[in-house]
Amino acid sequence: MLLSLTAPALLVSCAQQDTGGTSDAKLAETKIPAKVSPKTTLTIGAPEDRVILKLSGAAEKLPFKVKWANISGGPQCSEAFRAHSLDLCAAAEVPSIHAHWTGLDTKLVAAEVRKDPRRNPIYRLGIAPGAHIDSLKDLRGKKIAFSPGQAQGALVLRILAKAGLKKDDVKLVEMPSTGDVYSTALGERQVDAAPLGDVNLKRYPAKYGKQGGKTIPHGIRDDASHLWAPTESVADPEKAAAIREFVKLWARAQFWAYEHPKEWVEGYAVKDQGLSHDDGVYLHRHNGEPEIPADWGPVIKRHQRTVDLLAKETGQEKFDASTLFDRRFEHVAANALKAGKEKP
Template sequence: MFSAILSACGKEKTANSSGQKVLRIGYQKNCPLVILKERGTLEKALKKYGYKVKWIQFQAGPELLEALNAGSIDFGRTGDSPPIFAQASGSSLVYVAAGISKYKGSGILVKKNSGINKLSDLKGKKIGFAKGSSSHFLLIKALEKAGLSINDIKPAYLQPGDARAAFEKGAIDAWVVWDPYTADAQRLPNTKLLVNGAGLTSDRDFFVASSSFAHAHSDILKIVLNEVQQSSDWANHHHKETADMLSPLLGIDKQSLMIALNRRTYGVQKISNNIVKEQQDIANTFYKLKIIPKKVTIKNNIYNIYKGNGKDDRK
């Protein structure tokens, strides 16, 4: 059990002269850390170590990672693609844990009457997606499967809110996105999920920290990840309560959130060799297509705060 591994904390000293320490956590509204934040359990767990928690919200992963590199936050969570761009820009971030694959909630949405019934039908179509995101990679792999490339479609670089509006108005022919936006859009009239991420991408979260904080305070990170796992276990067994919690925060109705929750498992994993390979494949793909300016070696930024090689890779 992963949580059992997490329970053993290190022996490092985290005290400073002021006696009051602050753990600065970067989060996005739609991420596992929101559940942890709303439940308030981390504050209780860290109080006896003299820590208080400061939560800082970001609109997107790249902004969060810029703050991490600048020393404005200590720890955060992003999707799989932003850390690769950060590494390519010279960030010293370290990956400390991964989330469980959530490919079922990521996919390509089209209108039922669009005439797009298979991946090859995307040729020549205008497709909305967030540049440099997990959806960007999903689209690349989906096109490859159909014998196409990104040059065979008309890309529209749009964040989820703008893409949703464009999709509803018919300004784009297809929309590539992740849950709960996928689930919410699936409930629109005349909308269907062409494909999800099965066989194309793992689409997992990554928990990252500044290199300096990870090396100095691995004991605190173990406590944080243990609390993430505990809140994840709660969410996995309390879908209705989780939907009630997230709905007002995300502005998405509970029915859509229930669809998303029913096809996702929250949790924390050690970063195995398989997970490193998954992430390296994304980095290699982005470099090959000149989306990032230089090669990135994922393993150079892995910080294993646990004993052993971290071969747990449960789905």
């Protein structure tokens, strides 16, 4: 059964919630039932995955009820978690860190990276016409679009660190990173630089290239993505069982999308997102081949580096990044892929 919710119904006040509840030790010892009850319902915010599961036929295999929420990314998912209106969502690495600092108790239950992230990063640094930026060193004194609590914000801080610059050496301009906001701000010269991703990597230089708009590489790994849940959901054995089954289908769906470019382009990029066929083809190639790590050790180390960097730059307290991961789910996605390959 597939129902649909829209974002406005889920967005509520950002008042902090009590983090008291299931301890990490108790959670780690809580056994997830072997079978999921068909009466269990999960509310999931992962719009692209919803389409991919439908296109691949995996949606029919979901052994529980799903309410699909048309939201994704850190800010929207965090607000829905606070409202107890969402059980699972797709997000990058920074939202879980930001949630911890605002008193929101959450866990990461799946991780995905790219096969060749440095060759095919998610973002490039967009440069405004007339900004005179040819390398990261040229960012000194420039206005840079900045979105705290999101992956793009952390990437900006990493870029500054790589360039040997501090926040005081530039002017960070806070603005949301959704849609075409960054590319429009660059084109209108509201900022000098901003991380660009998805089809904006193609569209921005195409639209503003004649005026001098361009993108430059940053040389930093930026490919982490996750399935993210409020701790109250994974602490519920029945919901945890449903989340485990979703993670299995989610992992297979990532590779289905990579291995079926025509179906993904037409079904998701063109029909669902309203992109042109050419933009869809570009985006699929840009996404690259996914990789589902069976060992979360390196993933957690990267997460820790991000925690340490953000803590240093924002004045927040450092904490152990491993507390953000529910390691009961560590091998679920990779084992599902392995089992699929072993089938005749």
